[in-house]
Amino acid sequence: MFSPLNPLRFQASLILRYLIIGVHRTANISLHCHCLKNVSLLVFPPTVQKGSQASLLCQYDLEEAPLYSVKWYRGNFEFYRFSPGEKPDTKIFPYPGIHVDLSVSNESVVVLRKVGFNLSGNFSCEVTVEAPSFSTATVYQQMLVVALPESPPVIHTEHDRYEPGDTLRANCTSPPSKPAASLSFFLNNIPVGVPEVRQYRAMPDTQQMSFLSLSTTLYPMHYQNGQLVLKCTAHVATLYRQTTEVHLSARAREPIPERVTSQNASWRLAASVHLLLLILGGHIAR
Structure with missing residues (x-):
């Protein structure tokens, strides 16, 4: 015959059950307490000149958990892996334009040599810790590859001398670069004109003038001591800034004849007349 469970025994069994579940959950938490923290990716420099090198620094805190692997990607393609449990512990996967310097690359840093334009874009590193958690974290960062102009900008003006009221016409040209240089005009250090820069493709690798x-x-306010200094500044991202200047002056004025009504001229005229009368008087007296 079925007999109902004693209320006290029933409560005790429930408490025991919750205690067992709590211990189990605590054990699971303790197994996963070693997880990834503070994962970040730094690209240095963030703007890289074509042909130079760049460093990718992946920082992370494993909280004493053993490292399983660090994988590096350009877009969706893996190009470098560090796995301390394997021999060798580094692997390189071919990717067009990526040249990893193995002598200075490790589990935290990857150094790329001879960086090309095709590497502009998204990079990421994926960090995974060992069993039993296999916690994984992925972080992303952008790289910009540029080519700088090989010489300063060049200014051409219509004339060398200008008067107030004249129209100053000039142009400024910057050599090929990628991205194209931004240009600005300054007249005696005051911005002038509208920065409507035109760009022309000049190189097969998409560099532009x-x-x-x-x-x-x-x-008159444009002049300083009768002089005009016209400047053109070109800059590309934060890597390049060059300025060229030309000095322009006012046109030389035609000399103004001295008027006979001036005080000096009147005195000189009177002296000349008096001298002439003396000479004539002498001749008459003879």
């Missing part, structure tokens, strides 16, 4: 024109009316 930059061209900026200027047309502005000159006023």
Whole structure:
């Protein structure tokens, strides 16, 4: 015959059950307490000149958990892996334009040599800890590859001398670069013109020349001690900034004849007349 469970025994069994579950959960938490923290990726420099090298620094805190692997990706393609449990512990997977310097690359740093334009874009590192958790974290960062102009910008003006009221017409050209250089005009250090830069493809690797024109009316306020200093500044990202300047002056004025009504001229005229009368008087007296 079925007999109901004693209420006290029933409560005790429930408490025991929750205690067992709690111990089990605590054990699971303790197994997973060693997890990844503070995972980050640094690209240095973030803007890289074509042909130079770049360093990718993957930082992480394993919280005493053993490292299983660190994988490096360009976009969705893996190109480098560090696995301390394997021999050798480094692997390279071919990717166009990526040249890993193994002599200075490890579980935290990958150094790329001879960086090309095709590497502009997204990079990531994926960090995984050992069993039993196999916790994984992935972080991303961008790289920009640029080519800098090989020489400063060049300024051409219509004339060498200008008067107030004249129209100053000039243009500024920057050699090929990628991205194209941004150009700005300054007249005696004051910005002038509208920065509407035109770009022309000049190289097979997509480098572009930059061209900026200027047309502005000159006023007396533009002059400093009768001089005009026209500058053109070119810059590319944060890596390049060059300025070229030309010195322009006011046109020489035609000499103004001295007027006979001036005080000096009147005195000179009177002296000349008096001298002439003396000479004539002498001749008459003879």
